Amino acid sequence: MARIEIRDLRKEFGDFTAVQSSSFTIEDGEFFMLLGPSGCGKTTTLRMIAGLELPTSGEITIDGEDVAQRPASQRDIAFVFQMFALYPHMNARKNIAYPLVSQRMPKAQVKAKVDEVARILGIEDILDRPVGGLSGGDRQRVALGRAIVREPKAFMMDEPLGALDAEFRERMAEELRALHDRMGATTVYVTHDQLEAMQMGDKIVVMNHGVVEQFGVPQDIYDWPATRFVADFIGSPPMNVLEFEGRAEPGTTQVDLGDATVAMPALRDGASGRLGLGVRPEHVVPDDAMPYRGTVTATEYLGTTQIVSFDTAHGPVKARIAADQPARVGDKTGLRFDARTLTLFGQDGRALLSEANEKVLAHG
Amino acid sequence: MAEVQLTNVSKRFGKDIALDDVSMTIPDGAFVVLLGPTGAGKTTTLRIVSGLETDHEGDVQIGGRSMRGLTPAQRDVAMVFQQYSLYPHLTVRDNLAFPLRSPILKTPKDEVEAKVRQVAETLQIAHKLDNKATALSGGEMQRVSIGRALVREPSVYLMDEPLSSLDAKLRADLRVELKRIQAERGATLLYVTHDQVEAMTMATHVGVLDHGRLVQFGPPREIYENPVSLYAAARLGQPRINLLPADLFGQAPAGAKTIGLRPEQIVQGEGEAAQVRRVERLGDQTRLHLHLKGHEIVTVTDAHTTLTGGETLPIRPERPFWFDDRGDRIS
Numbered sequence: 001m002a003r004i005e006i007r008d009l010r011k012e013f014g015d016f017t018a019v020q021s022s023s024f025t026i027e028d029g030e031f032f033m034l035l036g037p038s039g040c041g042k043t044t045t046l047r048m049i050a051g052l053e054l055p056t057s058g059e060i061t062i063d064g065e066d067v068a069q070r071p072a073s074q075r076d077i078a079f080v081f082q083m084f085a086l087y088p089h090m091n092a093r094k095n096i097a098y099p100l101v102s103q104r105m106p107k108a109q110v111k112a113k114v115d116e117v118a119r120i121l122g123i124e125d126i127l128d129r130p131v132g133g134l135s136g137g138d139r140q141r142v143a144l145g146r147a148i149v150r151e152p153k154a155f156m157m158d159e160p161l162g163a164l165d166a167e168f169r170e171r172m173a174e175e176l177r178a179l180h181d182r183m184g185a186t187t188v189y190v191t192h193d194q195l196e197a198m199q200m201g202d203k204i205v206v207m208n209h210g211v212v213e214q215f216g217v218p219q220d221i222y223d224w225p226a227t228r229f230v231a232d233f234i235g236s237p238p239m240n241v242l243e244f245e246g247r248a249e250p251g252t253t254q255v256d257l258g259d260a261t262v263a264m265p266a267l268r269d270g271a272s273g274r275l276g277l278g279v280r281p282e283h284v285v286p287d288d289a290m291p292y293r294g295t296v297t298a299t300e301y302l303g304t305t306q307i308v309s310f311d312t313a314h315g316p317v318k319a320r321i322a323a324d325q326p327a328r329v330g331d332k333t334g335l336r337f338d339a340r341t342l343t344l345f346g347q348d349g350r351a352l353l354s355e356a357n358e359k360v361l362a363h364g
Numbered sequence: 365m366a367e368v369q370l371t372n373v374s375k376r377f378g379k380d381i382a383l384d385d386v387s388m389t390i391p392d393g394a395f396v397v398l399l400g401p402t403g404a405g406k407t408t409t410l411r412i413v414s415g416l417e418t419d420h421e422g423d424v425q426i427g428g429r430s431m432r433g434l435t436p437a438q439r440d441v442a443m444v445f446q447q448y449s450l451y452p453h454l455t456v457r458d459n460l461a462f463p464l465r466s467p468i469l470k471t472p473k474d475e476v477e478a479k480v481r482q483v484a485e486t487l488q489i490a491h492k493l494d495n496k497a498t499a500l501s502g503g504e505m506q507r508v509s510i511g512r513a514l515v516r517e518p519s520v521y522l523m524d525e526p527l528s529s530l531d532a533k534l535r536a537d538l539r540v541e542l543k544r545i546q547a548e549r550g551a552t553l554l555y556v557t558h559d560q561v562e563a564m565t566m567a568t569h570v571g572v573l574d575h576g577r578l579v580q581f582g583p584p585r586e587i588y589e590n591p592v593s594l595y596a597a598a599r600l601g602q603p604r605i606n607l608l609p610a611d612l613f614g615q616a617p618a619g620a621k622t623i624g625l626r627p628e629q630i631v632q633g634e635g636e637a638a639q640v641r642r643v644e645r646l647g648d649q650t651r652l653h654l655h656l657k658g659h660e661i662v663t664v665t666d667a668h669t670t671l672t673g674g675e676t677l678p679i680r681p682e683r684p685f686w687f688d689d690r691g692d693r694i695s
Contacts, residue, residue, distance in 0.1 A: 167401070167558070181642070193532065198646050219667070222647030235647050237536060282648045282667075298540050300565035303588045303601050304628050304664075307565075309540065320648060323585070329547075 002062050002153035002186040003028045004049060009058035009068075011044050018044040020210040021058070026188060026203070031180050033201035034190045037233070041210040042190045043158055049188060050156045051075045062153060078147035080157045086131045086142055093118075093127040096145040103150070117145045120179065136164060137172060144179070154186040161196070173200055194234050198222065206230050216360060222280075223341070224357035228349040231278050237307060239278045241345065242314035247272035248344060248352070255344060259313055260292040263339035265356035269346075276345040277314075281307065283338035284319035286327070290334030299327050310335065365552045366427030366519040367392040368413060373422035375408055375576075382408040383420070384576040390520075390569070393550040395543065397563040399599050400573035406556040407524055409573070413554060414522050415439050426519050442518040446525040448509035450497040456508055457493040460484065463516050483511045486541055488534075503530045507538075514545060520552040527562065539565055560600050564588070572596045594691035597624050603651060603662040605685075606630075612657060613681050619694055624685035627663040635680025643673050654679065 004026040011019040019041040026032045034042040047053040049060055051072030060068040067075050086095050093114055100110045118124045121141045126134060131142060140160065147155060160176070161169045177200050180187055191197055197204050198218045206213045206221065206229075214226040225231035231239035244257045250270045254263045255277060262277060286294075286308070294310030294317055301323060308327045310317045317335065321327070344352045353361060368390040375383040383405045390396045398406040411417040413424055415436040424431045431439055442463070450459050460480045464471040471479075484490040487507040492500060497508065506529050513521055527535045543566045546553050557563060563570050564584045572580040572587065572595070580587055580596045591597035597605050606625040610616035613636055616623065636656060644651040650669050654661040654677065661679070671677070686695045 177642075195532075195646065199644050199651075217645075219645040219647065222645070223667075236532065238533075280648065298544060300540070300543075301584055302561065302564055303626070 002026075003064075004154065004186065004188070005059070005061045006045075006049070007059040007061075009045065009048060009060065010056045011041070011048060011053065012056045017210055019048070019055075022205075022207075022212050024205050024212060024215045026186060029184045029186055030202045031177065031187045031189065031200060033197040033204045034188065034207065035192070035194060035197040035201075035204050035233075036207035036213075037192055039209075040207040042192075042205075042207050045207070046156050046158055046188060046190045049154075050077050050079050052079070076153045078150065078152040078155050080143055080147045080155065080160045086139060086146075088130075088132055091128055091130050092123065092134070092138075092142045092145075095131055095142050096127075096149050099146060099150045113149055114145075117149045120148070120182065121145050137168060140164070140172065144176075148179075148183065148185075152185075154188065157187065157189045159190055159192070162191075169196075176200065195236065198234070206233060208233075220360045224351070224360040225278065225343060226351055226361055228276060228278070228345050231343065231345070231351075235280060237281050237318045237320075239280050239343075240284065240315075240317045241276040241278050242312070242317070243274065243276055244314050245273070246275055248275065257292070257314055262292065262337055262342070264342040264344065265340060265354040267344065268353035268355065268358055271344070271346040271352055273347040275347065276349075278343040278345060278351075279317075279337045280341060281318045281320040283341045284317060285336045285338070286319065286321065286325070286333045287336040288334050290336045292335050292337075294333060294335050296327055296329050296331040296333075298329060365392055365517075365550055367425075368520055368552060368554065369423075369425040369428075370409070370413070371423045371425070373409075373412060373420055373424065375405075375412060375417065375420040381576050383412070386422070386576070386578045388571060388578055388581060390552060390554060392552055395546050395551075395553045395555065395566055395568045396571060397555045397557060397567035397569070398571045398573055399557065399560065399563045401558060403575070404573040405576040406558075406573055408576075410522050410524055410554060410556050413520070414441050414443055440519045442513035442516045442521050444510050444513045444521070444523040444526040446528055448502075448505045448529075450505055450508055450512075452496070452498045454497060455493065456484070456489060456495050456497060456500070459497050459508055460493075460511050460515055463512055469516075479515050480511075483514045486514070486545065487511050487538070503534055506530060510538075510542075517549070517551075520554060521546075523553065523555045525557050525559075526555075528557070528559065535562075542566060560602070564600060570600075572599055591624075591685065592693050594622060594624060594687040594693070597685060597687075597693075601626050603627065603664065606661045606663070607687075608659050608661070610686065612636075612659065617686050617695060619688050620686040621689040622687040622691070623681060624687060625661070625663075625681055629682050629684050630661070630663045631680050631682045632663070632665065632677060635678045637676045638679050640671050640673050640675045640677050643669070643671050652677070 007023050009022040036042045048055050055068055059066055096114050097110050118127055123141050126138055161172050204218055204221055205215045208229050214221055214230045222234055248255050248271055250267055253266045254261045294312040297311050298309040300307040305320050306323045308319045346352055370386055370388045373386045400406055412420050461476050464476045484493055489507050510526050567584050570584050570587050571578055574595050580592045588600045608623050610620035610623050638654040638656040641655050642653040649664045649667055652663050652665055688694050
């Protein structure tokens with residue numbers, strides 16, 4: 001249906017640069033996430049793809065055609081907003097039918113299409129009810145129905161689940177993803193929720209301050225963050241970063257924290273100064289034989305696992321371990337880090353290339 | 365700090381029963397989290413303990429003293445609501461100091477300043493002390509309203525979803541902080557949420573409410589590992605427990621209607637052939653959406669599984685929970 005390419009996309013609002021110079025490609029049929037904190041430029045990027053905002057410079061091509069300076073109406077894209085704006089005086093059927101009626105589609109055809117969409121969304125039984133009386137979920141389904149009924153080339157969704165409570169949100173997320181799997185339409189989805197992005201996305205762009213920090217498949221981004229921002233933004237709890245003053249030579253397979261050396265994947269780059277050693281919580285294992293010491297400051301029970309917080313010489317460290325392993329506040333122990341999984345960050349906050357992450361990061 | 369005791373407390377709103385004969389002891393120094401969906405009676409319980417709701421049956425005691433007829437102010441409780449209510453014309457500092465300056469407490473000035481600073485630092489708002497309350501973001505305002513409760517040392521803290529308006533990172537930080545403050549002070553805390561992670565990570569005891577009835581009360585681990593009912597089992601655990609027909613995997617105990625399987629109660633690699641429908645990579649683990657004889661099953665596996673979807677994966681239950689036709693646990 002649609003392959004969308006973004007090249008050197010930039011947007012300025014007066015003196016403020018909302019999007020610096022974004023480049024990434026959304027493949028046909030992908031569920032694509034724009035992820036970042038508020039103010040990072042993700043919604044502006046989405047609005048530019050949809051044509052609701054015209055870029056200051058750069059290219060947006062849809063199936064090879066440059067549409068960057070074209071209005072929304074000429075792009076064949078459907079937009080689903082966080083606040084599902086339905087026509088309150090119409091029933092669900094009329095709301096869904098609206099885009100078709102305004103295209104002057106024959107009545108019988110409209111009815112057939114609306115019925116089909118209602119079946120896909122499982123809302124056949126509410127079609128004749130006024131939208132005012134519907135639950136939040138059903139209203140959202142009607143809004144989705146209105147977006148998918150005209151079979152656009154692509155869907156743009158701006159935090160469509162943001163207003164829903166946690167339990168319901170998870171259900172709608174699953175529903176949305178299942179809907180996408182059935183329809184296969186290219187979808188660009190904005191969220192600030194990293195778990196939602198990991199869970200639903202085929203690919204993720206992580207943005208911060210108008211800059212694309214990383215672009216790739218969820219597991220790669222989680223395992224091999226390109227920057228400290230990504231390391232911290234993705235994962236709950238986030239990646240631990242041990243701060244230390246030191247240097248690392250290309251080719252080395254260990255770093256010297258000053259009071260302990262830690263094995264890691266062979267480095268391709270070197271760096272010196274204020275460095276950070278990144279390790280995910282599930283790759284930290286309490287092991288009293290290890291020289292790097294920590295004192296337990298908190299434990300958080302999560303059912304299958306628990307999060308144990310340690311105070312260490314290079315800052316706080318969190319470990320995700322099995323819930324049945326004993327850990328009590330005040331306990332002192334050594335910490336073992338899974339060497340194959342570590343990332344070293346330079347003073348500029350960028351990950352140094354290593355034998356482990358170069359496949360993911362080398363392409364930029 | 366003090367023990368809180370509810371004895372046979374019931375509350376009706378017209379024909380609706382909001383609380384149905386609830387008896388519960390909140391031990392001195394306990395962090396009790398009431399868990400349940402909207403309408404379960406969590407907030408009503410909190411309001412009855414606080415004295416905001418007085419027209420109820422049964423008795424509430426704080427520190428062994430009946431609260432009957434006492435106003436919220438007379439009960440020596442500190443409350444934090446989901447909806448922050450700050451004094452808009454005052455600075456953050458004055459908002460935080462306000463409870464300490466009450467004529468009853470007469471706290472010395474330097475002590476007020478020290479307490480305000482300490483609480484502000486804990487809540488990561490020390491740099492905003494001189495701002496007007498209205499010049500804060502929603503998350504900051506909520507931290508100030510939590511801080512305003514924490515500067516005091518009442519018999520009991522009552523909190524109604526105080527973290528729900530904050531973003532995920534801050535919520536995670538404050539969970540640890542709240543827990544630490546409560547443990548350090550030996551404070552008694554009654555806390556309402558529908559966020560199960562808050563319940564599991566902070567509570568010494570969880571009270572599970574179902575349509576106004578207290579159906580289980582105990583440490584989070586006990587409720588997770590030994591739920592009394594299907595309802596209680598479904599309150600904790602992510603992904604949620606799988607609830608399936610008892611005979612889906614063959615033989616079931618007499619009287620069993622439903623088998624309950626948390627991810628760790630599903631052995632992968634042997635048993636009934638399930639289809640892998642969808643593979644969700646969450647980073648630290650991977651969620652598998654399986655299909656077995658017309659039923660959806662969600663479980664977890666290694667982060668770097670080679671499964672991609674479309675495969676067949678045999679699974680079998682391991683020490684499952686069994687529930688009868690009323691949803692009560694039978695083994």
